[in-house]
Amino acid sequence: GENVEQHPSTLSVQEGDSAVIKCTYSDSASNYFPWYKQELGKGPQLIIDIRSNVGEKKDQRIAVTLNKTAKHFSLHITETQPEDSAVYFCAASINYGGSQGNLIFGKGTKLSVKP
Amino acid sequence: DGGITQSPKYLFRKEGQNVTLSCEQNLNHDAMYWYRQDPGQGLRLIYYSQIVNDFQKGDIAEGYSVSREKKESFPLTVTSAQKNPTAFYLCASSMFRLAGSYEQYFGPGTRLTVT
Numbered sequence: 001g002e003n004v005e006q007h008p009s010t011l012s013v014q015e016g017d018s019a020v021i022k023c024t025y026s027d028s029a030s031n032y033f034p035w036y037k038q039e040l041g042k043g044p045q046l047i048i049d050i051r052s053n054v055g056e057k058k059d060q061r062i063a064v065t066l067n068k069t070a071k072h073f074s075l076h077i078t079e080t081q082p083e084d085s086a087v088y089f090c091a092a093s094i095n096y097g098g099s100q101g102n103l104i105f106g107k108g109t110k111l112s113v114k115p
Numbered sequence: 116d117g118g119i120t121q122s123p124k125y126l127f128r129k130e131g132q133n134v135t136l137s138c139e140q141n142l143n144h145d146a147m148y149w150y151r152q153d154p155g156q157g158l159r160l161i162y163y164s165q166i167v168n169d170f171q172k173g174d175i176a177e178g179y180s181v182s183r184e185k186k187e188s189f190p191l192t193v194t195s196a197q198k199n200p201t202a203f204y205l206c207a208s209s210m211f212r213l214a215g216s217y218e219q220y221f222g223p224g225t226r227l228t229v230t
Contacts, residue, residue, distance in 0.1 A: 009155075032217055043119075043205050043221035044158070089157060093217060100217040102148075102173065105157035 002027040004092050006106025014114050019080055021109045023090035024072040032093040032100060033073045035064060037086045038108075044089060048075070080113045087111070118142065119222035121206050126227045128200075136191045136225045138206030147189035148207040148219065151175060158205065164189055193227065200229045 003026040013019050023033075031052040036044035050057045050064045050073065057064050061080075066073040077084055087108045094101040119140045128134045140147065146165045150158040160173030164183040178197025183189050189208075193200045206222040 004157075006157075034218070036221075041224075041226075043121075043207075043223045046218055046220065049218065102160055102163065103158075103219060105159075107155065107157040 002030060002092055002094055002101075002104040004090060004104050004106045006090050006109060008109060009107065010110045010112070012112045012114065013080055015080060015082060017080055019077045019084070019111055019113075021075045021088055021090070021111070022072060023074070023092075023106050024070075025092040025104075026071065027092075027094055028068075028071065029094045029096075030071075030092040031095040033064070033066060034091050034093075034103070035062075035075050036089045036091070038089065039086045077111075080111075082113050082115050085111055085113045119206060119208055119220060121204075121222040121225050124223065124225060126225055128227070128229050130229055131195045132229075133195060134193050134200075134227065134229075136193065136204055136206075136227070138189045138191065138222060140187055140189075140206075140208045140222075142208060142210075142220065143186070144208035144210050144220075145186070146209045147183065148209075149173075149179070149181065149189070149191045150205040150207065152203040152205060152224075161191065161204075193229075200227060202227060 006023045034049035037047045038044040061078050063076045087110050089108045090106045091103040122137045148163040149161040159175050162181040164170035180192045204225045207219045209219045
C-alpha cells in the first residue's frame with residue numbers, strides 16, 4: 001500500500017523567513033496531494049492541494065510543488081508569520097480507475113515561527 | 116453556518132465502558148470518515164462511509180464500531196475491546212470519492228481519556 005514520509009518533524013524559523021516541508025510517497029498511482037494545517041487542540045484545516053496533472057500551485061504565501069518522477073511534493077511558506085506556527089500534515093491518495101482511495105497521511109511537521 | 120460538529124470536545128470514561136462520539140455535518144457531503152490521532156503521529160483511518168447504511172473498515176478498526184443511518188451523522192463507538200482508547204478523535208467528510216472531487220474537511224475533534 002501507499003506510504004508517505006514527511007520531513008522534517010520539527011522546523012523553527014525566524015519571522016519573515018521561508019519554510020519548506022517535504023514529503024515522499026511510494027505508489028506512483030497516487031494523484032491527489034493535500035496539505036493540512038493543525039493548530040493546537042483543533043482539527044486539521046485544508047490549506048492547499050495539488051493533483052498530479054500540475055507541477056506547482058500557489059495561493060498567496062503558500063505554494064506546493066510536485067515531482068512525479070521522484071515521487072515527492074513540498075510545501076513552501078514565504079514571509080512566515082507567528083500565526084503560521086502549527087503542525088502541518090501532507091497526505092496522498094491513489095486513483096483507482098476513477099474512484100479516489102483513502103488519504104494516507106505523513107506524521108506531521110511542527111513549525112515554529114519566532115518573532 | 117455550515118460545517119462539521121463533534122461533541123463533546125473532552126470525554127472521560129472508566130476502563131471497560133463503551134463510549135459513543137458524535138459527528139454531524141450539514142455540508143451535504145456523501146462520504147464521512149473517522150480518524151485517530153496520537154501524539155507525534157499522523158492521522159490513522161478507523162472507519163469510513165461513502166453512502167448511507169454502508170461503511171468500511173479502515174486501517175485500525177479493531178475495537179471500534181460505527182453506524183450511518185443518516186447522511187449527516189456518523190457516530191463512532193469506542194468499545195471496551197479497544198486496547199488503547201485514549202486519543203484525539205477526528206471526524207471528516209467529503210463530497211464525493213470521484214477523482215477530482217475529494218477535498219476532506221475535518222471537525223474540531225474529541226479528546227477521549229480512559230482511566
